[in-house]
Amino acid sequence: MRRYLLKSGLFLGLALSLGSLASCSKDGDGVVLFSVEDDKALGQKVAQQTDSTYRAKGQLLEKSSNARAYTLLNQIVTRVLNSGQLQYRNEFPWDVQIIKDDETQNAFATPGGHIYVFSGLIKFLDNEDQLAGVLGHEIAHADRRHTSRQLQQQYGISLLLSVLLGENPGQLAQIATGLGQLKFSRDFEREADEYSVVYLNGTNYYACDGAAGFFIKAEAQGQSGTPEFLSTHPNPGSRIQDIQTKADQLGCRNRNTSNSTLTELKSLL
Numbered sequence: 103m104r105r106y107l108l109k110s111g112l113f114l115g116l117a118l119s120l121g122s123l124a125s126c127s128k129d130g131d132g133v134v135l136f137s138v139e140d141d142k143a144l145g146q147k148v149a150q151q152t153d154s155t156y157r158a159k160g161q162l163l164e165k166s167s168n169a170r171a172y173t174l175l176n177q178i179v180t181r182v183l184n185s186g187q188l189q190y191r192n193e194f195p196w197d198v199q200i201i202k203d204d205e206t207q208n209a210f211a212t213p214g215g216h217i218y219v220f221s222g223l224i225k226f227l228d229n230e231d232q233l234a235g236v237l238g239h240e241i242a243h244a245d246r247r248h249t250s251r252q253l254q255q256q257y258g259i260s261l262l263l264s265v266l267l268g269e270n271p272g273q274l275a276q277i278a279t280g281l282g283q284l285k286f287s288r289d290f291e292r293e294a295d296e297y298s299v300v301y302l303n304g305t306n307y308y309a310c311d312g313a314a315g316f317f318i319k320a321e322a323q324g325q326s327g328t329p330e331f332l333s334t335h336p337n338p339g340s341r342i343q344d345i346q347t348k349a350d351q352l353g354c355r356n357r358n359t360s361n362s363t364l365t366e367l368k369s370l371l
């Protein structure tokens with residue numbers, strides 16, 4: 103069944119590429135050739151590969167032996183996911199995993215909603231609004247299907263479909279390894295920032311410019327300590343302004359959020 107679906111997906115992709123590409127765009131800012139089912143299938147493959155890569159290095163924080171840390175992190179993630187603003191809240195499996203690496207201030211998302219956060223990012227942040235903001239940004243890359251579209255552009259749809267069919271394990275490993283450094287277009291970055299504000303507003307809990315707080319802190323670190331997250335996410339200055347402008351429009355900047363969850367989470371990492 104899976105094989106049939108994927109083959110028909112390839113056929114559909116080819117058919118669409120011969121016709122009007124713009125007509126199959128879901129939201130007007132890019133072409134989606136992959137089906138949502140393909141996003142989920144590719145996400146599952148990439149997540150399995152990512153898990154085994156970091157597990158082999160002893161860096162994957164296992165859920166079974168770190169239950170409290172995951173309970174805390176999931177409290178934050180679930181607020182964002184339940185903001186009522188996601189398109190694929192119920193279609194994607196949505197999970198989050200921690201990679202134990204205090205030197206790396208990064209986070210990334212596979213297609214289909216598998217989120218990875220480095221312990222170095224969690225420890226770097228001052229408050230829960232910032233963590234929710236960064237998570238919102240990554241959730242947006244998956245929910246707006248940026249990751250899927252960027253991978254299609256970078257690798258081509260037929261190669262990705264061969265990965266889905268299990269025919270190309272070497273390529274799968276390369277995709278998984280490169281995900282944390284995947285370079286998105288400026289439009290995708292802007293949209294992920296904007297949706298981070300929209301999601302946090304929908305939580306009715308977090309100050310919705312939390313992502314800006316992260317960029318301000320990261321920018322203040324200067325050249326010597328620039329987080330890796332920023333090297334793949336350029337132009338922090340204008341992005342801070344755009345996030346705050348959007349937050350002002352929605353009137354959700356001033357919320358007094360408790361930081362007790364983040365404080366306890368940090369103490370466990």
Ligand SMILES: [Zn+2]
Binds near residue numbers: 239286291
């Ligand atoms: Zn991004």
